[in-house]
Amino acid sequence: MSVTYTTAPGRVPGLGHAVALMRSPLGFLTSLRAHGDLVRVDLGTMPSLFVTSPPLIHTLLTDRKDLLDKGRFYDKVRPLTGNGVIHAYGAEHRRQQAMIKPSFHRDEITRYIEVMREVTEEKTAHWRAGDEIPVDKAMRDITFNILARTMFGSVVDRAAHEELAAILPTVLEAIMWRTVSPGDLLEKLPLPMNRRFDAAFAQLRDAISRVMLAYRRGTAEPGTAGMLSMLLEARDPETGRAMSDEELCNQIVSVTMAGSETAATAMAWLFYELARHPEMEERVRTEVLEVVGERDFEMADVGDLPYNRRVLQELMRVRQPILVISRRAVRDFPLGGGHVKAGTELFYSPYAVHRDPDLFPDPLRFDPNRWLDRPAATLPKGAYTPFGAGPRHCIGEQFAWAMMHVVLGTIIRRWQLTLADGAKVKEMPWATVNPNHMPMTVSPVRRREPVACP
Template sequence: MTITYATAPGRLPGAGHALSLMRDPLGFLQSLRHHGDLVRVDLGPMPSLFVTSPALIQSVLTDRKDLLDKGRFYDKVRPLTGNGVIHAHGDEHRRQQAMIKPSFHREQIARYAKVMHEVTAERSGSWRPGECIPVDKAMRDITFNILAATMFGSAVGRAAHEELAQLLPVVLEAIMWRTVSPGDLLEKLPLPMNRRFDRAFTGLREAISRVMLAYRSSTGGGDRSDMLSMLLEARDEETGLPMTDEEVCNQIVSVTMAGSETAATAMAWMFYELARHPDIERKVREEVREVMGDRDFEMADAGRLPYCRQVLQEVMRVRQPILVISRRAVRDFPLGGGRVKAGTELFYSPYAVHRDPDLFNDPLRFDPDRWLDRPAASLPKGAYTPFGAGPRHCIGEQFAWAMMHAVLAVVVRRWQLVLSPGTKVREMPWATVNPNRMPMTALPAPGRGGRA
């Protein structure tokens, strides 16, 4: 395999490639594959390497020698999120991952599936025929309420769920803003948004502390299958010690950071694509009704709905929410026949790779059937990484797939979401690739009726 190296065109003294990125970040990232497998991009005065080759991406993601940590952009939010599993490195990452892994076992997710169904049915059940729904906001509302309910379960009442569901988006906004903001100055200034972010972080940690206190003071009974229960009961494999309250709080914030905005954004794009492709939507609805009838969604349904799975796979390809993934070399190591120096920031763009015409035929076409012709397992490793790969592979992947299946099944059985006339939806690149807006009209689903 011949590895090519280059510097991206358009570099300016001092500013590097910042102007090109600001003008058209999505186009710029997709253009890098034309210049090499490893492409130098200067983020202001900071040189970095963008990896565009699937083979090299796989190499970077599957490193098991602790050669890479998460990088500078994650360092910027570490003071807010703590050293949870998203940020931890080496042995500490492995220790934390082992402690929280039971929270995401298949048996546990099967319990969460009931909550996913209930939250989605309740939230979408409040829509009215003919009502204009801001679907991007509706998916965030559903996602955050599912997270609050699965994290804290019966340990807290409905009011606490609502409080946490309101705080989580503000906290996530702060994390995302500080991840993408240039330099370190803006987050230190006494700006109104920084004060709002600080209040939200303080409020979230206080709310989590109250929940943990309520849990410990309760006399038992009820359903203790929520994430908080699992985290509080987890023990270190070597020492037998539990996590501290601070560590539990860090894990909750980390889980929120890792999955909430990504899942909400993907589900918004999912309904956008269904609205643009009514034949695909019809096939999805027919499969859901045939398999589920009028009963609630359960985890096993994710395996009984193959066409829905193809649709979701295609959403996570052509509408991949994650713009870039970062890593940083902890020490010198070989890559692609060259050598990466310690301290080098490396990036790759799942969004750009998933739209590479050398990997996916007619890549901008939304085509769920492409996964019949060429299953994901047959693609080159590193070509399709909706949840990463290797030791830092997203621990919540199965949770995310289950949630997307549940929301899809519950909504399409009852509703048909139609794009408002004249609506033009644009991709807004931030930490995730969000729609600028997504007003859609909720109409009763065609065909026979059914409960949510």
Template structure:
């Protein structure tokens, strides 16, 4: 094979700091410029060198070969600080057993029951809005998805003080984890106020949730919620000692579910409402759909097949603003990516945002166009180029749960309300544990009163 030469290096690197400054200053712009260098691009973050995969076929290869490209690198190292060895963060060697134990909790027959939480909580939240009220949209969606997650996990609501503490700790973790991803040691251990609050939250959250797990196991009652499913899960293919999840393992799975379900769904739902406010013609079509399907009532699981445009709006939102925007893997063996040899121990970066904004994959990529996902579209998007939930064996186990939750919430909100953007407001992406819309304040308009 002809020597391909060195892997190209991204422009703009600085001595000692490498590409840390442009990545922190404007990470989305930095990432979207990388494909012009090639399918595989070398970057340096302080002492860390990594390869960014820019080609969808190569990203698909990384995601499908989870043994060679194992969970690892800055993103998962930071996630393990909080979630331990949960399903999302565990290495390949532990994944198959955990997946087999947890998969029944997300069986299609369980989804209608989980969907009821989205219906009930969204109707409850929007029922308290006042016509003309100014909403901090991200705060609203964060509280909403957190309540839905709690109801899904615990059919009996935890004590208010424990719940408040857990949600506060989640917010602290969300607001700090992305900065820590690109902060090299020993800066991440400096006794700053930010670091102290983060470490307190990441230590306290598992303790809080472990207390709820041990209390529930002691009762021996199956409440039909996700926690009960985890407590009773069996894997008959494992040895006797591994056939059930321990309380510590269940705690890690609950922390994982909180992290994966709450902030990501909140961010996507907030972005969808923002995009609808910027595109009134699509908003009008959405209102026509929910009026026809729902007739003014909250959306339920049975309505999902008829909420076609609502689903496409969420899919296009996940393309433009994927919450899991930047993830990492680690090579466990010498291998190749495309033309280039990649040695063991190499850190791999890949970005849904980078793929989803490439013009050769998505014509007019910055345009909000839900109809690009319509059946019969002339140029359907390439499957491997759309990865909001990852791919391969490590694809998000709760992707259908999350999609259902967001569609039901969006339909229930818009059947009664129109959220109008405020004149002069400036919305910007905040890159925390998820990519969220910062500064998003909108006016709630009661559609029934304004007709």
């Protein structure tokens, strides 16, 4: 393939592309594809390469030669989160992934389906007809509590689950801020914000340590510790060694960090899109009522809801929560006929690629049926990567799809959500692309007999 290299327009001496990024970060990132396959963007005084071509993105994601680590932005949060599976690379990443992978086996996810449904029903039980709900906050509450309960099971009571879920927003805010903050100075200053972040991380680690101690002391029955029990029983495939308490804590923080904010953001945007497309909402509801009815969700239902699946696929395209993924060259290597030097910071934007009109005609149109015309498997490799690809492919992908199905199905068969009058929802680019707010009015769904999907 012929590969083009260029520098993005708008560079200012001493500031690089900082002004263009701050003025319109989403517009700047989506414009890069028009300038080349590999585009130089200066983040202040730090030059970097943005990869915009799907084949090169695929190469970047599927590297198996330990040419790349996670990059400078991950370095900035590693002191807070530890070197868990999200941040490790090379042989260490492969070792950790092998130990954690059984926790996300289909059989384990099947056990978590009931938790997903139970939490969703509990968190929506107080809704009343005509209530105005901040749906973005409601989805965080639901997804954070699902993660807390699936992680710790019945080792701790519901109050402890709520405590853990309440800590997570501040922890994630800290991670996002330190990921995008320029330089390293701001996070080292004794600012109130930094003290709040540090206190939240200390609380989270203390809470996790208390749960692990309860399990080790035998106050929890085997099998009641949720995902934690799997992590405690995990062994290094080569040495047979178990994880230390510090490693366990790092893994729990990593898994929680990776799975909470992105899922919450995606689910908030889902109800926004369904409110904008009531005919799609009705079809989603009809399919759920036909397949599941009023009974509890089961793992098999996830595969029996094809229209729901296409809606979620389209959601993870047009409302992809992840703005930018970073990598860094560990040593020199060829890329697209060029040469990347060791130490080079590389980035790509799943958000931007998923809105490329050459790949997805009329890319801003929310159209679940585009996946009938062109299934994801027929797209160029690297074009649709909602959960990454290659050795760093998100280990929790199937958990995430199951959670989205269950949360959607549980809510939509009982409630209709409409945008509050006068509400204007905007994308807010942070580490994830969040809505600025999402006030929605809830109405109960009139009970009716399931009908066949059209």
